[in-house]
Amino acid sequence: MIRSRKAIIVGAGIAGLAAALRLRQIGWEPMVFERAPARRTGGYVLHLSGLGYEAAERLNVLAELRDRHFGATDLVFVKPDGRQRFSAAGRDAQALLGERNLNLLRGDVESVLYEAVRDQVDIRFGADLQTIEQDAVGVRAVFADGNTENADLLVGADGRHSKVRDLLFGPEEDFRRDLDHVVAAFMLDRLPASVRERAFTSLATPGRTLSILNLDEDRTAAIFAYRTSDPATELASGPVQALSSRYGDLGWVVPDLLDQLRRSESVHFDSGSEISLGRWSRQRVVLLGDAAWLMPIYAGYGASLAIGGADRLGTMLADARDEIPAALHTWETALRPEARKRQKVGRRNTRWQIPSTPFHLLLRDVPLRIATSTPAARLRRLLPA
Ligand SMILES: Cc1cc2nc3c(=O)[nH]c(=O)nc-3n(C[C@H](O)[C@H](O)[C@H](O)COP(=O)(O)OP(=O)(O)OC[C@H]3O[C@@H](n4cnc5c(N)ncnc54)[C@H](O)[C@@H]3O)c2cc1C
Numbered sequence: 001m002i003r004s005r006k007a008i009i010v011g012a013g014i015a016g017l018a019a020a021l022r023l024r025q026i027g028w029e030p031m032v033f034e035r036a037p038a039r040r041t042g043g044y045v046l047h048l049s050g051l052g053y054e055a056a057e058r059l060n061v062l063a064e065l066r067d068r069h070f071g072a073t074d075l076v077f078v079k080p081d082g083r084q085r086f087s088a089a090g091r092d093a094q095a096l097l098g099e100r101n102l103n104l105l106r107g108d109v110e111s112v113l114y115e116a117v118r119d120q121v122d123i124r125f126g127a128d129l130q131t132i133e134q135d136a137v138g139v140r141a142v143f144a145d146g147n148t149e150n151a152d153l154l155v156g157a158d159g160r161h162s163k164v165r166d167l168l169f170g171p172e173e174d175f176r177r178d179l180d181h182v183v184a185a186f187m188l189d190r191l192p193a194s195v196r197e198r199a200f201t202s203l204a205t206p207g208r209t210l211s212i213l214n215l216d217e218d219r220t221a222a223i224f225a226y227r228t229s230d231p232a233t234e235l236a237s238g239p240v241q242a243l244s245s246r247y248g249d250l251g252w253v254v255p256d257l258l259d260q261l262r263r264s265e266s267v268h269f270d271s272g273s274e275i276s277l278g279r280w281s282r283q284r285v286v287l288l289g290d291a292a293w294l295m296p297i298y299a300g301y302g303a304s305l306a307i308g309g310a311d312r313l314g315t316m317l318a319d320a321r322d323e324i325p326a327a328l329h330t331w332e333t334a335l336r337p338e339a340r341k342r343q344k345v346g347r348r349n350t351r352w353q354i355p356s357t358p359f360h361l362l363l364r365d366v367p368l369r370i371a372t373s374t375p376a377a378r379l380r381r382l383l384p385a
Contacts, residue, residue, distance in 0.1 A: 004029050006151035008141050010129045010164055012039070014106070015289025015306035016157035017113035020121045021059050022314030031151075032117075033127035033143065035158070039114060043106030044185035044268060045213050045221050047300050051308025051338065053100050058311055061112050068108040070215045074199040077365070082194055082203075082252035086369055090199075105219070109303060129158065132167050132285060139284045153317075153324055154285045157306075160275065162291035168282050172275070179296055179350050181227045181272040182234045184243055186264045188212070188220040192253035204364070206357050208246060210257070222257055225297075225354050231271035239269040272296055272350060274343050280336075281328035288313065293339040298353045299346025309335055 005028050009016045012034035023030040048056065048065065056062045072090030079085055117123075128144040132154060139154045156164025161172060169175070191214045195201050202211040208226035215221075226246050228234050234242045240262055247254050261267065275294035280287045289306035313331050320327030355361040 005153070006031070007153040007155060008033065008139070008149050008151045009155045009157055010141070011156070011158035011289075011291070012036075012110075012114070012123060012125075013157060013159055013289065013306075014109055014113065014303050015291070015310060016155070017110060017117055018055070018059065018307040018310035019155050019157055019288055019313065020123075021061075021113060021117045022310050023317070024117065024120045025059070026314050026318040028317070030121050030155075031149065032121060032123040033129060033141070033149075034123065034125050035128045037126045039125075040110065040266065041107040043110075043187075043266070044223060045103065046106055046109070046303050047101050047103055048109065048304055048307070049101035050301065050304050051311075052301075052304025052306070053102070055307045055311035059113075059116070059307070061116050064112040064115070065102055065104060065109065068104055068112065069102040070105075071103065073103075073213065073215070074196065075368075076196055076199050076201045077368075078201060078203050078252075080203060080205060080250055080252060086365070087199075088368070105215075105221070106303065129163050132164065134282075134284050136283075152284065155313075156285060156287045156291050157289050157310075158291055160270070160273070160290040160294045162287065164285065165275075165277070165287055165291050168285055168287070169277060169279070175275050175277050176273050176294075177276065178231050179272045179274065179347060180229055180231070181225055181350065181354055182231050182242065183223065183225045183268065183270060183272050183297055184239050184261070185221065185223040185268040186239075186261060186266065188222050188257070188260050189263065190260075191217075191220045192256045195253060203250075203252070204355060204361055205250075206355060206361060209354055210247065210254070212253070212257075222260075225272065227354055227356060231273075235269065235271060239267050242269075272298075274346065276343070280332040281325070283325050284328075286313070286328045286332075293343070295339070295343045296346030296350050298349035299342045300349075301342045301346070305335075305339060305342060308338075 007023050007028050007030040009019050009030050009032045012032050020030045020032050072094035074090045075088040077085045130144050131142045133140045140150050142148050156162055158164055195212050197214050200213045210224045213221045280292040295302050316327045316331040352364050355364045
């Protein structure tokens with residue numbers, strides 16, 4: 001009788017849960033180990049497209065994700081005092097993106113994957129990976145509580161500050177490229193007065209932006225991004241102090257947002273960076289998602305490639321029989337051009353999304369104004385998708 005193969009997956013984010021689902025599909029026995037004591041919720045807003053959308057279809061979670069898709073929201077660009085500069089109808093913005101993409105909360109993507117996999121896979125919270133050992137026949141992981149697990153494969157899906165990557169290849173600083181900005185994203189407990197409902201409202205001044213996305217009366221997300229040549233110092237001061245000092249001179253709803261930030265239980269506050277590694281695997285250990293190929297957030301593709309990468313990893317392993325290291329090598333060779341391309345797009349978008357001077361701000365707005373102008377929008381509606 002052929003024994004089913006075991007995988008240890010470190011991290012229950014989008015990459016880890018997608019990998020667990022895919023490995024179950026091909027008959028493996030994955031186990032997921034998550035450091036956090038419980039599941040996260042909320043997070044921030046993301047688009048799912050490309051390989052991620054295709055993989056969601058194959059993983060049979062597209063219908064559930066579609067149910068959480070919050071559709072197209074109007075775009076509103078405002079001046080620092082909140083007066084409108086210009087706006088675009090949500091359906092026109094959506095038409096620019098095409099049909100095969102979804103707007104979702106990160107927490108909703110994780111929930112859908114978690115619900116799909118929870119009855120088939122052992123998922124342990126409060127499990128903090130400490131060490132890995134591997135040889136020609138297997139891999140062993142030791143966790144902080146002393147628990148030891150053995151498997152045929154270990155998937156490091158433990159995010160941008162990956163411990164698995166540290167153990168495999170060395171410290172993050174050796175592979176991280178900072179893109180001279182800092183991002184803070186969190187959920188608001190209420191929509192500030194004077195901000196339009198069901199809209200993506202965006203304010204940009206040279207070197208800093210802030211956006212508020214209202215989905216419904218219970219869900220509003222905020223994202224701040226600003227340029228800095230010293231992200232480490234900004235991060236060390238923490239989100240409240242850093243954002244207060246960078247945005248504190250602005251009026252409109254900014255004091256309200258900073259107030260809500262102080263009360264927020266969960267804030268993503270990190271540098272805008274990317275990770276580039278020469279290899280994503282070593283023998284029986286493979287990195288997946290941000291741990292492997294962290295991309296600029298303005299690539300808008302990290303979650304998509306995490307799901308797409310997990311899907312393709314499963315396909316490769318299903319065909320691999322006993323040649324796991326060779327399958328990992330083939331998988332990463334095929335996926336690497338996509339990751340590189342998306343990182344490049346992300347770097348370019350970052351320059352455009354956080355304009356550094358009034359001139360760059362103007363340059364950013366021209367194509368947006370044209371693309372969303374009434375004649376262009378009408379024409380697009382006449383063309384096939
Ligand atoms: C503001 C913002 C906007 C974004 N927008 C988009 C978008 O529009 N489209 C898109 O596709 N992507 C987007 N992304 C990127 C996307 O969210 C990420 O690429 C994706 O969520 C990464 O998932 P992951 O599972 O690789 O990592 P993570 O979500 O970081 O998950 C890693 C998990 O591993 C756990 N862990 C860490 N260390 C250990 C350890 N030692 N032991 C056990 N567990 C551990 C962590 O607790 C965590 O749960 C955006 C990101 C941000 C910040």
